[in-house]
Amino acid sequence: MFLPVLQTVPQTGTPKIPYTFQRNGVYYLRVRIPKIIQENTNLPPIMRQSLQTKSSRIAITLVNKFINHLNDMRISLMAKSIQMNFASVMTFHDNGKPQSLTKYDSGNNKSDAENAIKHSVELEKLNIQHRVTDELVKLEEGGMRLSEAIEAYKDWKQKDTKKGKAKGLSDKAAKARYINFEILLLALGDKDIEAISGADIQSVISVLENMPIRNIKPYCDNKDLSVWVSAAKTREIPEDDLVSSKTVKEAFKDYQSLFSTFLTKTKFLLKSAPTAGLKVDFESQSYACFSNQQMKDVVDFWAKKEDSDYKWIILLGAYTGARRGDIFNLKLSSVRFDAACNRHYLFIEGGKTKAARRKVPIHNKLIAMGFLDFVTRLSTNRDLEQKLFKSFKTSHYITSKFRICLDSLSIPKINDELRRYSFHSLRHAVITEMASCNDYQLFQRVVGHKITKLGVSKIYTSEFKLEDYLPVIDCLDW
Known part of the structure; x- marks a missing residue:
């Protein structure tokens, strides 16, 4: 055969595919690289490569494309080599004999003619062997199905690596x-x-x-x-x-x-992707900001409710501006006390960004409403590393239930600028109020934004103290 098959590991119970062996069901390519290709490339004498699939159909497809590419490469290199040795291009009859003999540069016509005939025979063998190879690894009828491509993609995605x-x-x-x-x-x-x-x-x-x-x-x-x-x-x-x-x-x-x-x-299984040239328009519907009156309505509505996880999630959002996920992931141990400024605070361990790790003072109005009493009752005989709010399986339920509250307060779904009201609108309102009354870097730190425009001198000083954040929180008056 044109490309000799090396001895392969038996493929028990699966189709036998030339040029492959299996390990734990995964197909591997193993083929001897022709010498002329080795001389013109950096390929090793024997190519061994995982095909990263357990599907025989996918393996056949990949092997077929690789072998055909290798054959095309060898034909091209041999033709180039022969052409370099001929003084001009030589043509052949269908039987492989020269149609016209071309002189070599040696000057010995008899010797050159014999060499030309030898080359013509080699070329004919090459063509025959190439056709046999095509049939040997002929692609199964129907090609790769979408379901098989998706499974192969999943395997590839799980094994994909980046920077080790x-x-x-x-x-x-x-x-x-x-x-x-x-x-x-x-x-x-x-x-x-x-x-x-x-x-x-x-x-x-x-x-x-x-x-x-x-x-x-x-x-x-x-x-x-x-x-x-x-x-x-x-x-x-x-x-x-x-x-x-x-x-x-x-x-x-x-x-x-x-x-x-x-x-x-x-994988080179498609010449072009069906997604090429297509575009999906993405219109992000930004969040509306509650007015001060709307914030007061929301706070009054929930302040009158009996203690529940949801009540305190909403009120914490209204008096901290914390993200939904930040509040959802609070632990019992997240409620702490700073003796230096005589104030309780929330310690948010992490969140959407690195800046999400922070201390947030608890507003005095929350304390007056009974938030600390609520936490104390929950902490009795419980592991303090447990979640503070356990009524919700995911933070998404917070958003869906909040909409019910807004409906009862006759707050529309969108404002005049077509921006929608949601739980995140609490954060917008808090940040808007904080920005109008406080130092820029201080309120950025409280709401978990990356601090910008920080002077060089501040980099060499200590972190902000909790007491620095008190005016940022206490300015919220709804």
């Missing part, structure tokens, strides 16, 4: 991200990847834009994704319940990663 560190997704993050691929499969069916077009991807984007937010009722009650994909195709979901444009854009990024980065640029 694993870049694979955690199980939880992967599950959330791979739902986009489930939608892709449900919308298109298990098609041959080469049959997927840009129009197909656009149709999937249309489905995504009409998908519901699946962590709210009634959509969270039915986990069957196919039900909501079918509903999205017929546009049955109310506009208020549709996913954001940001969610659609994130899904499209996943599709670009699959088709462009993985299938086209990494």
